Amino acid sequence: MRHFLGNIAIYLIIVFLVGxxxxxxxxRSSQIVISNEETVIARFDTSSGRQFNWSQLGEHSYLxxxxxxxxxxxxxxxxxxxxxxxxxxFISPQGRSYIIDLHIYGLTSSRWAVPMPPMGHxxxxxxxxxxxxxxxxxxxxxxxxxxxxxLRPPDIAERRGQxxxxxxxxxxxxx
Amino acid sequence: MMDKxxxxxxxxxxxxxxxxxxxxxxxxPVCIMLVMPTPSGREFWLEFSVxxxxxxxMQLVVQFILIARFKSVTRPYGIDxxxxxxxxxxxxxxxxxxxxxxxxxxxxxxxxKMLNPLEGNWASRFAIITVVLFLxxxxxxxxxxxxxxxxxxxxxxxxxxxxxxxxxxxLHVSLAGLYxxxxxxxxxxxxxxxxTVGLVLYLRFIKSAWQxxxxxxxxxxxxxxxxxxxxxxxxxxxxxxxxxxGQFAWLKLASSPFTLExxxxxxxxxxxxxxxxxxxxxELGDFTGEIKNIQPGTRAYLDGPHGAFNIDRYPAVGFVFxxxxxxxxxxxxxxxxxxxxxxxxxxxxxxADRTWDGLAFREDIEELKxxxxxxxxxxxxxxxxxxxxxxxxxDKELLENHLPEEFIHRNIFICGPDPMMNVIQxxxxxxxxxxxxxxxxxxxxx
Numbered sequence: 001m002r003h004f005l006g007n008i009a010i011y012l013i014i015v016f017l018v019g020x021x022x023x024x025x026x027x028r029s030s031q032i033v034i035s036n037e038e039t040v041i042a043r044f045d046t047s048s049g050r051q052f053n054w055s056q057l058g059e060h061s062y063l064x065x066x067x068x069x070x071x072x073x074x075x076x077x078x079x080x081x082x083x084x085x086x087x088x089x090f091i092s093p094q095g096r097s098y099i100i101d102l103h104i105y106g107l108t109s110s111r112w113a114v115p116m117p118p119m120g121h122x123x124x125x126x127x128x129x130x131x132x133x134x135x136x137x138x139x140x141x142x143x144x145x146x147x148x149x150x151l152r153p154p155d156i157a158e159r160r161g162q163x164x165x166x167x168x169x170x171x172x173x174x175x
Numbered sequence: 176m177m178d179k180x181x182x183x184x185x186x187x188x189x190x191x192x193x194x195x196x197x198x199x200x201x202x203x204p205v206c207i208m209l210v211m212p213t214p215s216g217r218e219f220w221l222e223f224s225v226x227x228x229x230x231x232x233m234q235l236v237v238q239f240i241l242i243a244r245f246k247s248v249t250r251p252y253g254i255d256x257x258x259x260x261x262x263x264x265x266x267x268x269x270x271x272x273x274x275x276x277x278x279x280x281x282x283x284x285x286x287x288k289m290l291n292p293l294e295g296n297w298a299s300r301f302a303i304i305t306v307v308l309f310l311x312x313x314x315x316x317x318x319x320x321x322x323x324x325x326x327x328x329x330x331x332x333x334x335x336x337x338x339x340x341x342x343x344x345x346l347h348v349s350l351a352g353l354y355x356x357x358x359x360x361x362x363x364x365x366x367x368x369x370x371t372v373g374l375v376l377y378l379r380f381i382k383s384a385w386q387x388x389x390x391x392x393x394x395x396x397x398x399x400x401x402x403x404x405x406x407x408x409x410x411x412x413x414x415x416x417x418x419x420x421g422q423f424a425w426l427k428l429a430s431s432p433f434t435l436e437x438x439x440x441x442x443x444x445x446x447x448x449x450x451x452x453x454x455x456x457x458e459l460g461d462f463t464g465e466i467k468n469i470q471p472g473t474r475a476y477l478d479g480p481h482g483a484f485n486i487d488r489y490p491a492v493g494f495v496f497x498x499x500x501x502x503x504x505x506x507x508x509x510x511x512x513x514x515x516x517x518x519x520x521x522x523x524x525x526x527a528d529r530t531w532d533g534l535a536f537r538e539d540i541e542e543l544k545x546x547x548x549x550x551x552x553x554x555x556x557x558x559x560x561x562x563x564x565x566x567x568x569x570d571k572e573l574l575e576n577h578l579p580e581e582f583i584h585r586n587i588f589i590c591g592p593d594p595m596m597n598v599i600q601x602x603x604x605x606x607x608x609x610x611x612x613x614x615x616x617x618x619x620x621x
Binding site: 009 | 209251
């Protein structure tokens with residue numbers, strides 16, 4: 001026992017801990033343990049076979065990508081902002097492109113400790129849908145005039161390929 | 176006291192039991208995190224780093240239990256191995272704790288701004304404080320001798336810093352909040368941190384206060400050869416301490432048991448007498464240099480017995496003892512105990528030192544020969560003229576000349592300076608002795 005603890009145990013412990021952390025991370029990242037049914041369905045149900053409906057796609061995408069931090073009702077919590085100020089930013093000058101940029105390139109600022117991760121891997125059509133979804137939910141519909149102001153996939157495509165950093169994006173924030 | 180009937184099998188079972196408990200404690204928070212309600216999972220590396228962070232925190236909690244000298248925990252391994260484990264585990268804990276933020280930063284470099292205390296939030300600020308304090312803690316421990324930090328100051332700083340590290344890391348966990356999203360989860364973590372701080376208070380105050388009812392009194396400080404001293408203590412109104420030959424105790428020489436000045440010393444007396452005990456101490460440092468000035472009647476407190484370096488732990492047909500310098504102290508306890516017990520088993524003692532006049536307990540050993548099957552080989556680096564015995568250092572040839580024929584069946588106990596023990600252990604392994612039959616006592620405990 002003396003020999004075991006003195007020589008071998010520490011290496012076995014390291015192996016065990018790395019293994020346990022890997023197992024935990026795999027379990028979490030592939031949503032093996034989840035509490036929110038909607039979020040799970042959003043992860044695994046590809047919503048194919050349905051007729052295209054941007055608000056459905058937006059809701060699906062929101063639950064899958066955003067709800068974890070911003071809350072299922074956009075209420076935010078802790079270090080993550082609520083989304084009730086999104087429409088105000090959206091309608092201010094340069095606000096449209098700012099909102100799109102922060103989704104594609106991420107955002108880091110002194111206002112919030114935790115950065116918004118870049119979500120540029122999301123397709124134009126889905127990104128347009130999910131931003132529109134946010135703009136038309138959670139009471140935001142009061143601020144937005146739905147006619148003609150919402151995003152369309154080409155609006156997203158236009159903003160891609162700019163090589164912006166999350167800090168650059170913050171510099172473009174409307175006052 | 177260790178049960179004499181305790182077998183090595185039982186020790187192994189207890190040993191594996193504690194390791195299982197240890198692993199369970201370390202992974203417990205990630206299990207708690209998975210109990211619903213849980214937030215939906217994030218990407219792999221983020222969750223990986225969170226798991227490492229929690230593992231690090233739990234290893235820190237375990238550290239407090241390791242150094243608490245709980246005999247039921249230390250018994251299967253020996254406290255020296257536990258303290259060595261404490262130092263190694265600290266390195267593992269430090270690695271995972273540092274990996275936790277590093278992975279998070281690499282995962283999304285814009286999180287780097289959280290390193291600036293002005294930009295982050297309170298969770299990140301407490302994390303920074305924790306890491307800084309932990310690095311100071313690690314550096315002062317690793318380089319204590321190099322930066323000449325006095326032992327008591329180091330001990331005090333170690334105590335304060337470790338408590339602060341636990342408190343601030345708990346604040347970080349509570350405020351980061353993703354996995355402490357319910358009241359009861361939050362409560363479990365807060366309780367754990369509180370219990371850890373409580374353990375420190377228990378050890379520092381309650382256990383020390385309890386020592387007050389087990390006072391000892393210095394009866395004699397006797398000079399031995401080679402700048403060594405025998406410190407004799409007598410129990411005051413209690414039955415004393417039941418130790419096994421070769422064990423040691425932490426000694427405080429002060430009027431109050433709350434002092435941080437506490438040093439481990441091997442018993443040099445036989446184990447039959449529990450109320451009158453002796454330590455063999457050589458003048459080597461600040462504390463040991465003052466032993467000669469201790470007045471009889473001085474109050475003392477003991478924490479013990481500890482240590483796996485004892486002949487009763489390992490059944491054997493006979494023994495080989497190898498002492499270098501004051502390493503003779505626990506071996507005196509072996510020899511005296513065997514003599515008291517009329518133990519008939521054969522012993523060969525190698526006793527190495529610089530000079531003939533510096534051989535502490537030389538006369539006592541010669542006397543013990545009368546009651547024991549004892550052969551002594553003195554090895555002197557600076558022998559007097561006409562010296563007929565061995566000279567120089569203990570080497571392979573010397574061992575081969577003097578080891579008994581059946582030496583590989585004996586248990587071999589070595590106590591001396593680290594380089595000497597390492598060399599002799601290598602030589603014995605080369606000669607075919609099994610590693611489990613070689614027992615070393617390292618002084619560098621703290």
